Amino acid sequence: MKVYPIALNTFREAIRDRILYLLLFFALLMIFTSRIASLLTVGEESKIIIDVGLSAISFFGVLMAILIGITLVSREIEKRTIYNILSKPIRRYQFLLGKYGGLLLTILIMDFIMTLGLLLTLYFKSGRFELHLLLAMGLFFCELFIITAFAIFFSTFTTPILSSIFTLAIYAVGHLSWNLLALKERIASFWGKALCFMLYYLLPNLENFNIKNEVVHQLTIGWKTVLLAIGYGISYSVVIILLATLIFQRRDFV
């Protein structure tokens, strides 16, 4: 179990990083102030709090995943701490898996704290715990599987700044990629259709994990949708981490 100490060390490094707390502070601030924003509406207060709260969690959650994910792997390479680790009896893929595990653990805990903040804000408003929010959070965490995997993937071969830009781009594209299917229907040319089709399956579709509207308006969500989204999140991350391992395996540390 050599992955475990690396994951633990990654977690330890991440939670001792001040940036994390700064982001957490702003996220909680935004969640709590959503209570004030809700006063502007009549009868829809809870909906506003949920809407603003989930958006805050999603925005700051992604920011945490990108900032910490990228610095933690690139820093090892840039600061050459990686020389020490890789000269020990561990394999390179174990190192990457450890990093990934540690990051997911950090992000899970941060998400948990933010969700708790949102639940409490709602509790003070309506007097009950809106537990159906947990499903939205769970799916959002699956989205972070993919974002974190991409953050690690990019940082195995490029600089921290480029990695952040690429990962942010993936996040943006991932939320828009479903449009490709609609576009495919409107394009006449075969190659155009083929390109849309290929890109749609190549790029992640992060809208699969977005059930915010359903949660805000308390619509029913089918289990099939949820399970498919979880399966999609896990398998997409596995592929990205595998690709990252392949690149990392051949990387020359000079």
Add this chain to the structure above:
Amino acid sequence: MIPAIEIKNLYKSFRSGFFLKKQLVLHNLSLQVQQGEAFGFLGPNGAGKTTTIRIINGLSYPDQGEVFIFGKENTNVGVKARVGFLPEEPYFYHHLTGWEFLDFYSQLFGYSRRYRHKRIDFLLELIGLQEYADMQLRKYSRGMLQRIGLAQALINDPQLVILDEPMSSLDPIGRRMVRDIIIDLGKRGKTVFFSSHILSDVEMVCDRVAIIIGGRIISVGKIGELVKEKVDFHEIVLEGISTDKLVPEFEVISHETNRTLIKVEGEEGIQRALTFIKVHKGKVISVNPQKKSLEDIFIDEIRKGGERE
């Protein structure tokens, strides 16, 4: 006996610059380090020492050639458990305390908690940092970092210890400590392979050295042999003879007011000079044997290398 390190015909190049021009940094490098010896890997900055060490440790891959550690391929995970490594100018996790840092590395070897604690306490005492065990590494001085780096290299009680410039950034006390640790490792039958550009460090602790310049091994051997091969000239300081008279006969190094410094080679040279001074009614101030140090050999080789190119 199987050599501790066996390097066979290593080639390595880097691409750099806008047009990614290929630059060869290691040329057909072969080397054998026997088990139980302290081996010095000497060369000026940029000679290829660190590149070689990174290839040995499997951090970098050669273009061509092979590296074996205790007869097995260097990338073999099992073999890595028998090796300790201290990189050049090591950087560590600043967020960890000295103790946590050593514990982290020892966990990578899968040791039991009890063994880890015993080993860490022993190493902290060895490097004299027990008092700072609970301090975060960000507060450590460079010398302290170098020491804790050495401790992590010894965490698995390795059979082979590879140290890249272990003495750099250390004060005299730290240098002495590292030297003593290397000597002690040798006594316990461990193999030590270490690089340096500071010759006096190597002279004192190494059984054999290899000199690498421009990515090629220039010579390998016992220090005694390398130095003996190329020794001996004398410098004579004399008074009362003008340089005009001396120049046709001897190599004059310097001349100040009345005193002249000449260089003569061999016993016969000394005799000839002394007779010459006597005949010309000069006065001998001193005769100083000048043994060539490793440093001179180094500089000679670099010069020769320059001429070759």
